[in-house]
Amino acid sequence: MTPRRKPADLSGWGRALRASMDVSRPDRLADITCAPLTGPAIGARRSYGDAALRGQGMATDMTRLDRISGFDPRTGLAEVEAGARLGDLLAAFSRHGWMPKVLPGTGHATLGGAIALDVHGKNHHRDGSFGQHLAGLTLLLASGEQRQITPADDLFAATLGGLGQTGIVLRARLQLAKCPGNAARVTENRADGLDEHLSLLDDPKADYCVGWLDATASGADLGRGIVEVAKLVASEVRARPAGRKVPFDAPAFALSPPVVRLFNRAYFGRVPAEGRSIIRPVSDFFFPLDRIGDWNRLYGRRGFHQFQCVIPDRNIAALREMLARIAASGLASPLAVLKRMGAGRAGLISFPAEGYTLAVDFPNSRAAAALIATLHDLTRAAEGRIYFAKDSLCPPELVPAMYPELPRWQALVAEADPERTLLTDLVRRLKLREAP
Amino acid sequence: MTETWIILGATSGMARAFARDRAARGASLILCGRDMDDMQASAADALARGAAATEVMAIDIRKPETFTPILDRAASLAGLINVAVFVGSMPAQSDVDDNPGLIAGTVTDNLAGPATFLHRIAPMLEARGGGFVVGVSSVSGDRGRLSNYVYGAAKSGFSTYLSGYRNRMARSGVHVMTVKPGPVDTAMTYGMGKLPFMTTPEAVAADIARGLQKRRRILYTAPIWRLIMTVIRLIPEPIFMKTRF
Ligand SMILES: Cc1cc2nc3c(=O)[nH]c(=O)nc-3n(C[C@H](O)[C@H](O)[C@H](O)COP(=O)(O)OP(=O)(O)OC[C@H]3O[C@@H](n4cnc5c(N)ncnc54)[C@H](O)[C@@H]3O)c2cc1C
Numbered sequence: 001m002t003p004r005r006k007p008a009d010l011s012g013w014g015r016a017l018r019a020s021m022d023v024s025r026p027d028r029l030a031d032i033t034c035a036p037l038t039g040p041a042i043g044a045r046r047s048y049g050d051a052a053l054r055g056q057g058m059a060t061d062m063t064r065l066d067r068i069s070g071f072d073p074r075t076g077l078a079e080v081e082a083g084a085r086l087g088d089l090l091a092a093f094s095r096h097g098w099m100p101k102v103l104p105g106t107g108h109a110t111l112g113g114a115i116a117l118d119v120h121g122k123n124h125h126r127d128g129s130f131g132q133h134l135a136g137l138t139l140l141l142a143s144g145e146q147r148q149i150t151p152a153d154d155l156f157a158a159t160l161g162g163l164g165q166t167g168i169v170l171r172a173r174l175q176l177a178k179c180p181g182n183a184a185r186v187t188e189n190r191a192d193g194l195d196e197h198l199s200l201l202d203d204p205k206a207d208y209c210v211g212w213l214d215a216t217a218s219g220a221d222l223g224r225g226i227v228e229v230a231k232l233v234a235s236e237v238r239a240r241p242a243g244r245k246v247p248f249d250a251p252a253f254a255l256s257p258p259v260v261r262l263f264n265r266a267y268f269g270r271v272p273a274e275g276r277s278i279i280r281p282v283s284d285f286f287f288p289l290d291r292i293g294d295w296n297r298l299y300g301r302r303g304f305h306q307f308q309c310v311i312p313d314r315n316i317a318a319l320r321e322m323l324a325r326i327a328a329s330g331l332a333s334p335l336a337v338l339k340r341m342g343a344g345r346a347g348l349i350s351f352p353a354e355g356y357t358l359a360v361d362f363p364n365s366r367a368a369a370a371l372i373a374t375l376h377d378l379t380r381a382a383e384g385r386i387y388f389a390k391d392s393l394c395p396p397e398l399v400p401a402m403y404p405e406l407p408r409w410q411a412l413v414a415e416a417d418p419e420r421t422l423l424t425d426l427v428r429r430l431k432l433r434e435a436p
Numbered sequence: 437m438t439e440t441w442i443i444l445g446a447t448s449g450m451a452r453a454f455a456r457d458r459a460a461r462g463a464s465l466i467l468c469g470r471d472m473d474d475m476q477a478s479a480a481d482a483l484a485r486g487a488a489a490t491e492v493m494a495i496d497i498r499k500p501e502t503f504t505p506i507l508d509r510a511a512s513l514a515g516l517i518n519v520a521v522f523v524g525s526m527p528a529q530s531d532v533d534d535n536p537g538l539i540a541g542t543v544t545d546n547l548a549g550p551a552t553f554l555h556r557i558a559p560m561l562e563a564r565g566g567g568f569v570v571g572v573s574s575v576s577g578d579r580g581r582l583s584n585y586v587y588g589a590a591k592s593g594f595s596t597y598l599s600g601y602r603n604r605m606a607r608s609g610v611h612v613m614t615v616k617p618g619p620v621d622t623a624m625t626y627g628m629g630k631l632p633f634m635t636t637p638e639a640v641a642a643d644i645a646r647g648l649q650k651r652r653r654i655l656y657t658a659p660i661w662r663l664i665m666t667v668i669r670l671i672p673e674p675i676f677m678k679t680r681f
Binding site for chain 1: 449481483626
């Protein structure tokens with residue numbers, strides 16, 4: 001039985017880009033393996049821009065294909081269907097003392113989405129990207145042929161971070177990591193300016209490390225923030241019940257510059273000058289924003305953009321320049337994150353690269369788009385790159401220099417999907433499958 | 437001791453969520469349905485999520501002879517047995533209007549089949565003197581609406597059956613809970629347009645778990661449907677006849 005299709009007007013998580021598409025949502029793998037593909041897979045649409053959109057086309061919503069097919073509690077090797085949410089897997093496996101080694105900032109992201117963007121977590125500097133902890137995967141090619149892929153295959157590096165362009169991932173085999181309990185000991189320290197912030201982030205002993213940034217601070221305070229360093233611990237804490245939902249689109253003043261400045265000052269002051277250490281449930285630590293359902297509605301109907309780049313250490317001055325421009329614009333929201341990134345990645349066009357990564361949200365406006373254009377140019381000049389999972393505005397000309405292995409990826413993708421069945425709006429917009 | 441659940445219609449979206457909920461509590465599961473591959477996948481999933489044991493068995497609710505192996509298996513188990521019935525089918529009213537031949541099957545899937553199974557397993561449950569039966573009916577059974585009254589009639593029959601069955605089984609300590617879901621976001625409703633107060637299979641499973649704990653007799657899920665159906669039942673027939681929903 002081929003599952004029903006439904007016309008749907010969908011947007012990415014940022015709600016700034018939209019698309020009308022026809023979506024099916026199979027319950028059984030057999031529903032999609034019986035015929036050639038008609039379009040790309042989509043996951044939980046936690047990508048901010050148009051990575052999970054396919055305007056005027058068809059797509060397969062994978063979220064109901066979410067079963068654990070096998071799990072060995074002795075080795076921590078698990079085989080899971082690609083629509084499973086990472087937060088669900090964390091909850092299921094941590095009961096047996098195991099967990100996914102790499103977790104992004106939202107537990108709603110699916111396994112397939114984590115593969116297609118080769119996502120990183122707060123431990124990237126130590127443990128690398130999501131794809132580096134996979135033993136293999138089952139890929140459904142556009143032709144309908146199924147392939148078992150291991151990290152030794154060329155298609156593996158084209159699939160990890162490959163934006164769904166090689167086929168639909170049906171299942172993946174994860175090498176889980178030991179998880180001592182369900183709690184994290186989190187140490188928070190204030191960083192009064194950018195230099196201190198960067199040096200706190202550069203803590204080689206930290207298992208998990210992430211910085212919250214006050215993107216409104218300027219002058220001597222430029223780059224100030226709070227650095228969280230965490231370790232998983234054996235104690236058991238009770239997870240707090242899920243928080244509230246944002247029930248409607250917030251009005252524009254909710255994130256106006258004075259409100260954001262006030263909020264940021266209070267948030268910064270929350271942590272005492274000498275720092276503090278607290279115990280939190282792991283899910284709160286990994287997915288702090290998931291406690292507020294539909295928080296993207298706080299940005300109102302026009303939505304928002306996230307800018308995320310990684311800048312290599314040698315050009316770190318560019319980061320200071322970016323922060324100065326952002327602070328001067330007064331456009332940033334309170335959600336701004338700075339992180340140390342290692343070199344680890346599993347795919348040809350995966351985002352991670354050695355350096356520091358900056359992510360900032362901006363309510364959608366013409367001024368924000370202009371600022372982000374400047375940030376793109378600065379990223380390019382600093383030999384950095386932008387993250388496709390977050391992008392909705394990058395000019396296509398900038399991409400080939402940011403992703404030097406793009407031609408190799410293009411060649412493999414052309415073989416896997418010769419009819420270009422799997423194009424997404426992001427791939428079209430950034431001309432990722434077109435020769436420069 | 438672990439609890440054992442026999443789940444009929446195990447491939448339905450709601451049954452899957454219910455099986456997961458029970459698995460996380462360490463229950464033993466016997467999944468019964470038609471698609472063996474799909475149930476094998478659910479059984480593996482349940483094991484990984486904490487089920488004490490799982491097995492899958494074929495059942496076709498239109499063929500009572502397929503009930504026998506399941507009843508035999510149940511008889512061989514020690515301890516209390518719990519049963520959850522998720523089987524059912526919902527042809528579009530317009531399809532039924534074009535082909536009244538669909539009515540008999542609809543009544544079998546939603547009423548005659550499940551009732552026959554429950555009747556046959558009743559003596560075994562009574563003899564063991566405890567356990568739960570969860571019967572999934574529908575808010576559609578509370579009143580015959582223009583857009584869905586054949587399915588509604590079958591579910592109404594099942595609700596009525598469960599009401600009497602509850603009375604009978606309670607005398608032996610078996611608790612019977614009727615579940616009346618409103619629209620649930622499953623493959624059955626996918627693509628049917630926007631339905632009011634739609635809930636998710638996971639929310640239904642959580643409601644059922646709470647209902648079992650509180651030994652509820654009739655459970656509406658989402659809970660708002662209790663209020664809505666109370667109002668809908670009170671509308672006088674002459675006025676109700678003018679409605680089109
Ligand atoms: C609050 C928040 C925090 C985040 N934090 C981080 C972070 O810390 N680190 C990080 O790296 N990312 C982060 N992200 C981004 C997020 O992890 C990625 O965008 C991820 O891809 C989302 O997964 P998804 O299931 O929603 O995929 P979608 O957004 O639905 O899809 C993304 C891509 O995956 C493809 N895809 C989905 N399923 C499959 C499949 N089965 N087979 C093949 N292709 C498939 C789609 O075609 C699309 O190209 C964050 C996002 C949010 C909203």
